[in-house]
Amino acid sequence: MLSRHRKEITQLQHKEISLKKAAAKGSKAEQKAKKKQVEDEISGLSTELKEKHAQELASLGYNNSNGKEKSNLDTLVKAIAGVSVATQGDTSKPSKSLKRREKRAQQEAAREQRIQEEQSSIVSDRLIENEKLEKKLGPLGLLVNEIKPDGHCLYRAVEDQLAFFSGGTSPYNYQELREMVASYMREHLSDFLPFFLSENKLEVEPDISISERFEKYCREVESTAAWGGQLELGALTHCLRKHILIFSGSFPDVEMGKEYKSDGSSGLSPSIMLSYHKHAFGLGEHYNSLIPNVSK
Template structure:
């Protein structure tokens, strides 16, 4: 029996004394066990995802969900939107104006004003982010003109901070602020209302071109929307 065991051990490379062979066997067992544990650990450990990637993935998902909501709302509001577009087009056609679609991302009012400024490259140019800060700054400096219209449950500073640091949708108050801060005459056309004018005192014989925007109530179900008006 011992001779048979010796031959089997010899085939595995364990020739020599019993003490030596015992040590080698012990090492072999430990090595095999170590490999098994390491392999299992390698398989079990999931890859770590950085906080930045998690935030980017979450933001991308939110953007995708918003775009889907917009598409869903558009499908529901096709008829109202079409009526509004037709009525507005009938008003704009005699004036030689047409719509330029602005992205409905909460910055549409400021993007539309930015687009209007770009029609006249010789005039000062501002990005939509800068226009947000300009509007907020003017409202801060002239609280008496705006506080009565903001609402008693909202602090002026909170309102201004929201304008300049979020994608909050802008409206007539912000346009009034921009009209005075930029010293621009602003027209707002819509299907359901008469033309709204702001800053008519800044109109100067063609040397200070007016800003022309369109207001849409039914373009998107998520809120009001503004587009830029350009020559047809």
């Protein structure tokens, strides 16, 4: 049940992205009206889902609003362990197998509470973050173009920007960008290694050299869905010879590759513009692509 609850919450988050993407079309007035409709619909669906989950948990004897956290957690532990919450008067000594089940259940219940608390804070933090970002982007005539949250979001967002510059088709897909980044980082090891060591806080591994650890990191960049950050952005600026701007509602904006910035007469292409979202999803940070608001 708890696993299904988390899946249903994730599905609702994906639906929110899809609806917002569809709403970012048309005139400014139409977009504003659609945005309000999406927010109202998601708010209603979120409330319904929370009520449904609360009812299902209550059927197991768990009440998330009774104000008694300790007894509440104990009830959830017993429910997960398969112990009837209606037999509290039984004072017989529990068996070893029951103790093991309750110990595992206690760990799962504590984890579930943390997830629920994080999801509640993520919703409010996400709304605040989005509002701050919109205030930044509005005067610049920019809109967020939602990118799939699959671990490749940085590279997909850059691919989307390159496609926009090229009139619809990017010269590189996200996988090719990953491979370019890994190759560039290998070729410029001395430039990236200090930042790599600082960011990763690596434990001492006497059998593995620092260069081998860095090579392992590069392999992950080019062959997995490892999330991209400052190191990869730095490599992208040089691989693509692009000026990159990253806007955020949670942190100061970041500018990278100033040497590639177009002054209108240099012949350089426009800047890559991305948005960084710390609270977009429970799984972690996210990047989106920024496009002109054609209705302005």
